[in-house]
Amino acid sequence: MNAFPRSDTAAPSAASAELDRILEGGLVHTSFQPIFDLDSMSVVAYGTSTRGPQGSLLESPDALSTAAAEADRVIEFDTVSRTEAILTSERSGLSAPRSLFFSAAPSTVTRLADDETALAHPMVLEIAGHTLVDADLVPLLQAIVRIRDQGWAIAMTEVGVDPHTLALLPAVAPDVICLDLQIISDLPDQRLASVLSGVSAYAEATGCLVLAHGVETEQQVLTARALGATLAQGPLYGCPDKLPDTLPYLSGVRPAPSGRLAGLRQDTPFSVAAERREAHVSNRGLLLQISLFLEARAAAEDDAALVFGTFQHRDNFDDWAVERYFPLGLTAAFVGVFGHRFSELGLTGSVCGVDLDEADPLVAEWNVVVISPNFAATLTARQLGEPSPTNDTYEFILTHDRRLTIEAARTLVARL
Template sequence: MRDIHEVLDNRAVTTLFQPLVDISSGRVLGYEALSRGPAGSPWESPAALFAAARQVGRETELDWICRARAYEAALAANLDPGLTWFVNMEPAASRTPCPADLAPVVERAHRRLRVVTEMTERAIAGDPSGLLAASADCRAAGWGVALDDVGADPMSLALMPFVHPEVVKLDMQMLRAPGDPHTARVVAAVAAYAESSGAVVLAEGIETEEHLAVARTMGATVGQGWLFGRPAPLPAAAAPALTLPFIAPPRHATGTPFGIVAGRRPLTRATKAQLMPMSRHLEALVGDGGEPSVLLACFQEARHFTPATARRFRRFATSSPLVAALGAGLSDEPVPGVRGACLGDADVLRGEWNVIVVGPHRAAALVAHDLGDSGPDPERRFDFAITHDRALVVEAARSLLGWLAPARVPELIAG
C-alpha cells in the first residue's frame, strides 16, 4: 500500500477478536472486534491507522470500514447466535451515510448479529448530539451500548448517565492500582450506576489470577484480557455461549427541560431576584472541588450571560467534562472551554431559564418558564420547579444535548 488513501479505497482492514468471559463460570459471552491496518505497513496499528485517516479527512469512512469488516467476519464464522459482538464506533460516523459498498453487510448484521457498540467519554463531551443519535440508532436495531475506558479520565463518571450503557468497561489501570483513591471513587460510582440500571460491569486488562481477584472485588462479572485469550482470528467452532443481558433503554427525552420536569413536579411562582440564589447554588455544586459534574444552562438571551457569569463558567469548565450555555446571541464557544448554542427567535428554549447539574453521585435541576413580564429585569416572574430526582434530572439534561453542535477541532491539512 502506497498511502492511506489506497488503504481506505481497498478497504484493507482486518479484524482480530478477543474473548469476553463470564467470570463466575469461565464461559464465553462474546468477542470484542479489534481492527488492524495492513500487516507490516505504517498503518498496521489502529492508532496509526485512525490518525492517518483523520489527517486526510476520512476518519468516519474508516470507522464504517472497521465496523463492516468486523460484522463480515462475525457473520462468516457462523458461531452461536447468542454471542455478543463488541464493536467500537465514533458517534461522528452516525452523521455520515454508510458507504454503498459496505451497506449490504451492515444490513445483514442488523438482522443476524447481537452487537454492543462501544463508545468513549471523549465522544460524549465532543459531540453530545451525535452520541445521542448514535445510541438511538443502536437501540433501534435492538443492539446495546458500552462505555469504554471508564476511569481513564475522572470526568467520564459524570457522563455515564447520558450514555446509559448496558455495559461499563473499567479501564485496565483500575486493576493495577486497586488501593488508589481515584480507583475507589470510580468503582463506587460504577457500582451505584450498575445497581440502579442493571448494567453489566466488565473489567479490561485481566492478565493474572490476581487481576481476576481484584476484578471480582470491583463488582465486575465479565472479564477481558490475556488470561482469557489474546486478540486472534475467530475460532472455527466454539462451545455454546452465555447470552449477555441487555437493560431497558433510557426514557426518550422529548421536549424541553421545563416541559419534562413540570409534567411530573408541582410548580411555584417567583421573581428572577428570588430565583437567583437557587441558581447560583446549583452552579456552585460544579465548582465546589468535589466530584466532576456536567453543567448545562439556558439563559434565554446573551445579555443574561453576564461577564461575571462568563468568568464563573470558564472556571467551571477547567474541572468539568461538559459545561454548556444556551441562549439567543451566544456563540458555539461563548468563553474558552464552554460549549454554546445560539437559540433562534422561535426556539422553544427562548422562554426557559434552566440550570442542570449531573455528577456521579448527585443531580439537581432548576427549570423555569418566563411569564413574559415587561418591567424591571429582577422583577420578571417565572413558574419554576426544582428536582433532585436523578432519573428526571438526567432526562431533562439529555433533552438539551441535541441543541449542542460538535466541538470545534483545529483544521487539518490533507496530505
C-alpha cells in the same frame, strides 16, 4: 479510487507502505474474544480486534492501529475493520444485534452516524475515554444519539483514566462501562476510590452494565464482581482468535433500560422531574440563589463537572451570566447553555450555546443541571400564569437524585 484522500508530502516509511498495501488490498483480519456473563457463565457477545496479515510488520493490532493513526487514516482503518468484522461474523452465522463490540475513534463515530448502510448492523460501539478529552464533543454527542436511535449500544472504555471521563458519563450515556483491571489497579488509592464510586453511582442510577477487561485469574473474577461487573473478558475466558465452528446462542448486550437515557426530544427537565417530585411555588429571588449555589458547586468540582443551564431567551444571558458561565467553561468537563435566539450570541470556545426553536417547551423553563462523580442536582422551574416581566411566581423542583438529574441532562443532550 481511494475514497479517503490523504496528503503524501514525504516518502512513505516501511510502515506507511505496508499500511497502504493492507488497507487498499483489504488484507485485514478480525480476531474475536468472548465476553461472558458472570451470572450465567455464558457468552453474550464478542470483542473484536483487527490485525494485519501473518508475517507483516503490522500484524499485531497495536502496530496496525498505531500506523493508521500516524498516517492520519483512522477513519479509513476503522471503516475497513468494521466491514471485515461484520462480514466474518456473518459468514460464521453470527447475526444477533449488539453481539459484537467494535472500538472506534470519535471521528469515526461522527462519520458512522451518517452511514445508513453501516447502521443497519447494530453493534456495541466502544469509545475510549481518553479520546473524549480532545474530541469536538457536540458533533460526537449528536452522532451518539443518532447511532443509538438505530439500535446500537454504546460502551465507554478506560473510564477514570482522566477526570473528564467520569464527568462525561451522563452526556455519553453508555450502556456498558468497561473497566480495565490493569489500569485501575495502577491508580493511586484516592483516585481509585473516586473512579469506583463514580462508576458505581452511575451504574446504579441508570442500570448500565459494567464489563471487566483483562481478567486472568479467579481472584480477579472476585475483584470484578466487587467492582460491580456483571460481564467479563480476558485470557481466563479466551484470547482473541477465530470464531468457534459452533457458535453459542448469543443474547447480545441490552441497552440501558430507561428510554429517556437515549434523550427523548419531547422531554424537558421539568417534565421528567415532575413525574416523581412535587413542585413548590416560589419567586425569582430564591431560584436565583439556588442557581448560584449550584454553579458554585460546579466550579468547586473543577474538571469533573458537567453543567447545563437554560435561559429561555437571548436577553436573559446577560453580561452577568457570561461572567459566571465562561469561567465554568474553562474548568468543567462540558458546559452547555440553551435559549431562543442563542444563535445571535455567537458563543465559541469553552461554552456550547444551543439555539432553541421558539415552540420548544424548553424555552419556558429555567434549569440548572450539575453532575459530577460526587454531586448531582437539578433545579427546574416554570413561570406560573402569563409570562411577563412583572410575574414573579414560579413552580420549581430541586432534586439531588442522581437518576433524575441524569434523565434531565439527557433531555438537554438530545437538543445539542
